[in-house]
Amino acid sequence: MSEQSPRQEFSGLRMGKPFGIPVYVSWTWFVVAVFITLMFGPRFQQMLPELDSVASYVVAFAFAVLLYVSVLLHELAHSVLAKWYGLPVRRITLYLLGGVSEIEKEPPTPGKEFMVAAAGPALSLGLAGLGLLGDVYVINSGGIPEVLIWQLWVANFIVGVFNLLPGLPLDGGRMLRAGVWKVAGNSGTGTIVAAWGGRVLAVLLVAVPLATSLSGGQELDFTDLVWPLVLAWFIWAGASQSLRVAKIRARIPQLNARALARRAVPVTAETPLSEALRQAVEKRAGAIVVVDHDGRPLAIVNEAAVQATPEHRRPWVNVASLAKSLEPTMVLDADLTGEPLIEAMREAPGSEYLLVERGGGVYGVLATADVNRVFTGV
Template sequence: MSTPVKESPGLRMGRPFGIPVYVSPTWLIVAAFITISLQPVFAAMLPGYGDVVTYTLALAFAVLLYVSVLLHELAHCVVAKHYGLPVRRITLYLLGGVSEIEREPETAGREFNVAFAGPLLSLVLGGVGYLLATYTLPPHGIVPVLVFQLWTSNLVVGVFNLLPGLPLDGGRMLRATVWKVSGDSGTGTVAAAWVGRGVAVAVVAVPLLLSVMSGQEPSLGRTLWSVVLASFVWVGASQSLRVARVRARLPQLRARVLARRAIPVTADVPLSEGLRRAREAGAGAMVLMDHDQRPVGIVNETAVNAVPEHRRPWVNVGSLARNLDPSLVLAADLEGESLLDAMRGTPAAEYLLVERGGEIYGVLVTADVNRMFTGV
């Protein structure tokens, strides 16, 4: 799954395969939870050992479990890089790990392979641990107990991630399958997201139902953990649905259609005069020109609206303009994902649209683009 974030996600731990790995401070919460929760389990499996040893083992398990999670995420990223997909980083956090892959695979088959790589590695780790515990290690002792906990945990991680609902890896595999059959990635996303919502409900409902059927009181700790996991799945599935709705509107996103007509003004023109000229011309934007008639800035609409009407004759448009960096000049024929990528590269309130020959076409206002997705 990819969730681009610009701010630092935590402590940087290294760059395996050239991929930056970060550990979020929230990992300390789950490490403490695992240590406290599993210490009684280790104490029961290792009678005769003191609390210091069993707490240390529980903490070691928490660390090694997240090493396994890191390997799971690295499997996703290595396959993604094999297909030429840029990987921003891996972050280990409260509920596991997330791989920030900046672009989706181009085909359903590649999507399936990238998604399946993580659970496959977790299952392989579980299998290797099982073989070690069964055929190599002695039946009792600290190491066999630790290996037992690790291989069973990797098995659970692998199986859980294969559940067929977004945002889990199994959901991405389902999405790829529906995409392959229907020929439409959006249809695959919607189907896998709705199944993901069903999985979220099942994560809470099934354990409770099994407890009731067996005549046992539901465990408060397990119920709370189920609710946390279900919330993660539900939120991720809902976000995937929103993304699918946004992508469905991308074909309507064309710079030429959304552009505002712009009039040229020089920096010394009073704001009131500039607005009068814009009204007469039916324009919705003003482009600042130098004395050689070259565009050097775009008058910011928010700054214009902030100037009281009685002061507008005394404020020049040049004081309300943003300098026109090259990154704010976009081709007028951009549309869809290409247009969004260009805007994400340099976030701004306005962009100058130009023809391929350099002629000014108009001004694209980010607020106009955002309105296309209002309510999505």
Template sequence: MTESQQRSRPPGTLKIGEIGGVDVLVRSSWLVVAALIAFMLAPAIEAVEPGIGNGKYVAGVAFAVLLYLSVLLHEMSHALMAKRFGLPVRSITLHFLGGVTEIEGEPDTPAREFVVSVVGPITSIGVGVVFLLLHPVVPDGLLRLAVDALAGANLVVGVLNLVPGLPLDGGRVLRAAVWGITGNPHRGTIVAGWCGRVAAVLVFLFPLVQQPVTGRPAIPTDYILAFVIAFFLWSGATQAILSAQVRRRLPALRARQLARRALAVPHDLPLSEAVRQAQEAQAGSLVVLDVDGHVSGIVNEAAVLATPEDRRPWVAVSTVARTVEPGLQLDADIAGEPLIRAMQRTPASEYLLRERDGAIFGVLVTDDVDRAFAATT
């Protein structure tokens, strides 16, 4: 079983395939989109194909599939560029308002952030131009209608995604620009997030001025759509701002400074004696050595406290230790976001810290990290 198969899918999503090791998921809300697109295109389809009957709805759903395949191209361009820069890509999810590419971590330079962000809109605009070029060579009728609609839709998606506000791609482009100018990625996120909030307000108010702009008065569905899009933009922008405010406090978290001194004890030593030796040595944690003298486990503090004192002389210290998996061994100099990501990848209550030469530096306790983070607020 591959790693992507082992990952659990978010509720309400269906995996439809895998491209380059990246799961492609579809949210159940897409069915609503397909039905809505089929309903809205039905009159135009019937106009170019008189007598098509209920086939107009089938054709509308087929168009919705083609449209979301072009959205998939947009998201795949993000994914491929991210992977080119060494960033793991977990999944691509197609949803009601388009798609999202889940990338683990972020580009390490403003230039890479710019490229990963801008490649999606460029792809959509490129697809739209290709369909525009096909217009003169396709016959009149349903095929030309599909080509024209796909051209317009992709051009709109590409241009709108360049609006400089998070969570749109243009917001990440703006973030990269501010990051490059100020040298502060968190400031870039906050600026782009506030621009995203402004964009959300403008979208929400657009139906009020729609008639002078488009020549068509707003109808109830215009207000509903504007509200949905504005809510999506405002929520994404707000989440980005809050995330930046949290993440700019992360550099203060340094594993070396938060580590507890560790005492190494034999695996068969009675727990009571191990605790006594740790107290005598003023060590805050215990690590267990196997018969060859190698570290085999980290003693779990909660398990020690849960063991009654009258039983501790009869319990081997190894019975309250967690095996040291690769994810539980961290570089003693790890700090900030890399530290948090490492802890998120392998959740645990204790981690073994090692020096570059492999020597044991100490044990990092998750509760200590949480308290240190809370103290930075």
């Protein structure tokens, strides 16, 4: 299972960097590895009676590792194709229910979205096909290799087919999103349709086995619903997150650097904070910019640092001690809007940015908090 993921913090075991993409393993993988080992150990002992109990569990653990290698290859298919299309991939993470490719940009066209999404299931089904051929024509004399290959091709077939189901956050949901995007001409509409498809899938995953059990007159065994419930929760949560992201992205076109900018009052570095604040109030400015004696901007006074300075100390603190020097990436074009504005801020995360006119003149200061309010509605 994989999806486009937003930037997020993560701590886990780094396994390597194939194709220049960092690969991490979450601690939750080890929980699943233990579960698979315990579940498949007795099965392998039945299939391979020559093995003792310890050896059967060793084979089961090998199966768990090989299964996650297959998941890694599935995610690499997404990520390598995304990189080939010029989309930055931050990392791949293997975790409780599979893997996630953290692709930091949305594909620019529905066609590329479809291809990136389809790459993972295509690889899983390809591995299943190769495993089946190997099981039938190459390694068919029994023993541990044949049993492992048989289990792996079946597992990859299930992973490939399951991921093709048409609902986010599954790959099939992204493919559905691409199709709706192509027809409707709007990626947000595609996301909403595919996310609701995911919610429907989540309900069906629980409702179908429940209805089957009840209609057959069988006594309901809730242990049979454990995995459907886990998968349904995962899909429902991912679909709901996609709906939230769609609502946020719908507001991106409303972003306008000029409209969100605060008027800035220029002061020199030695100006006391109290005097700078007095000038800001007098000129109805919402930001303070430190300039040199020729009026060139040098730094932006940090709003949080100002608020943290007690009022009785403000006459004795100069603005330079509370200012952050202007890096080139912190100076933005005042005409930026929408996605280009978000990208510019993402490249240089900060609390304030200096907005300048094309001729170099200072227009004002853009506070990240003001941009966030566009999305939170605060």
